Amino acid sequence: MRPILAIAAKDLRVLPRVRLAFFFAVIWPIVVAVMFGFAFGGGDGGGSSVIRVAVVDEDGTGPSRAFVQRLADSGHFALAPMARAEAETAVRRGQQAAMIVIEPGFGARSERMFYGEPREVAIGADPARKAEAGMIEGLLMQAAAADMQAVLSDPAASGAMVDRALNSLGPGTGAPSELRHFLTELKGFVGSSATRTPDGSGGMQWQPLKVTAVPVTRERRGPANAFQITFPQGVLWGLIGCAMSFGLGLVSERTRGTFLRLAMSPLTRSQILGGKALACFVAMIAVQVLLYTLGYLVFDVRPSSWPLLALASLSATVAFCGFMMLVATFGTTEQAASGAAWAIMMPLAMVGGGMIPQFIMPAWMATLGNISPVKWAILAIEGAIWRDFTLGEMLLPCAILVAVGVLSFVLGTRRLQYQ
Numbered sequence: 001m002r003p004i005l006a007i008a009a010k011d012l013r014v015l016p017r018v019r020l021a022f023f024f025a026v027i028w029p030i031v032v033a034v035m036f037g038f039a040f041g042g043g044d045g046g047g048s049s050v051i052r053v054a055v056v057d058e059d060g061t062g063p064s065r066a067f068v069q070r071l072a073d074s075g076h077f078a079l080a081p082m083a084r085a086e087a088e089t090a091v092r093r094g095q096q097a098a099m100i101v102i103e104p105g106f107g108a109r110s111e112r113m114f115y116g117e118p119r120e121v122a123i124g125a126d127p128a129r130k131a132e133a134g135m136i137e138g139l140l141m142q143a144a145a146a147d148m149q150a151v152l153s154d155p156a157a158s159g160a161m162v163d164r165a166l167n168s169l170g171p172g173t174g175a176p177s178e179l180r181h182f183l184t185e186l187k188g189f190v191g192s193s194a195t196r197t198p199d200g201s202g203g204m205q206w207q208p209l210k211v212t213a214v215p216v217t218r219e220r221r222g223p224a225n226a227f228q229i230t231f232p233q234g235v236l237w238g239l240i241g242c243a244m245s246f247g248l249g250l251v252s253e254r255t256r257g258t259f260l261r262l263a264m265s266p267l268t269r270s271q272i273l274g275g276k277a278l279a280c281f282v283a284m285i286a287v288q289v290l291l292y293t294l295g296y297l298v299f300d301v302r303p304s305s306w307p308l309l310a311l312a313s314l315s316a317t318v319a320f321c322g323f324m325m326l327v328a329t330f331g332t333t334e335q336a337a338s339g340a341a342w343a344i345m346m347p348l349a350m351v352g353g354g355m356i357p358q359f360i361m362p363a364w365m366a367t368l369g370n371i372s373p374v375k376w377a378i379l380a381i382e383g384a385i386w387r388d389f390t391l392g393e394m395l396l397p398c399a400i401l402v403a404v405g406v407l408s409f410v411l412g413t414r415r416l417q418y419q
Helices: 002-017 019-039 062-073 084-092 106-110 127-152 155-168 177-191 227-256 258-264 269-298 306-327 334-352 363-371 373-385 391-417
Strands: 051-057 077-081 098-102 121-125
Touching (some): 002 269, 051 062, 258 269
Parallel strands (some): 051 098
């Protein structure tokens, strides 16, 4: 056992000195996990429903500014104040989902809520984003209703508004008598005891619908954020990087005669290969621990089951350790072995979900991914992070990974005996 540990320690010390190998084994997986996570929407937490909207206030009055503030306080919008031309450009370029234009006269019409022309707000949106435009229109109506609720709940404000309306609709204005009658009755109602709250504090109880919130815990299905998708991909690229680095390192030792000198020493071939496999195994585990720690502490990647994540990680490590031994037999030079190894691994990574998540692939490509160990490794890791796999569900991908690793390792060691 001591010779195996010595060879493993030697190979682990060599890895950081080979900068390109260290980059693809340690740095590149972190880049994949973090950068692709942000690209897939991880920067907003993965589940944000805030709509990015440019707001153009062409009225510039107190009521229009209050309306904009109400929209901002609703939590539904990320508002960016702009001029109209700038807002149109931002929407056209896709930088904003839509623009909201508060037309001139908004403030004056806010003082005539019970008569006259209504307040006007225009929505400018890409015709291809009709769903978002409809949602924005509904949220604007909600904010307008809240404005009316606020006025009607304030006896002084609502009374003053009714008085101004009655004064502007005096005899000779041609206003319908029914409208004057309605406003007169409304003024009496605003000042009556019917508008008092039960505690006597005043305030109109104008509430067309009472909605009571009932807390319901949503069943979590799917990843909580984009990083829960990209960190398993990053782990896979770490495993691939380690497999390539150690496999090509073994090719380099064979080319330079180092492997032959080791074989002529008292060490057995099994001890030599066992030491190199152990070094690769330890490096893969270290890379995974680094990525999982980074994901947990910084990017909210919280596994649903740590024991199942450990099982998935060990199974994936076995699979790619076996692939490492097979890489060492792909050529008699580093260039030949590297070219052959990447020619095999890149298609497997592509159809297995190492580049694009399988759930957005065409059905035929997702089915083709069943031949790739990358697919089964990602499935196992995702099963422990966000798919909520049971132990029974985890057994199939883990068994496939272990089988691939054992067969690859046996085939690789056998081929090395004849090269």
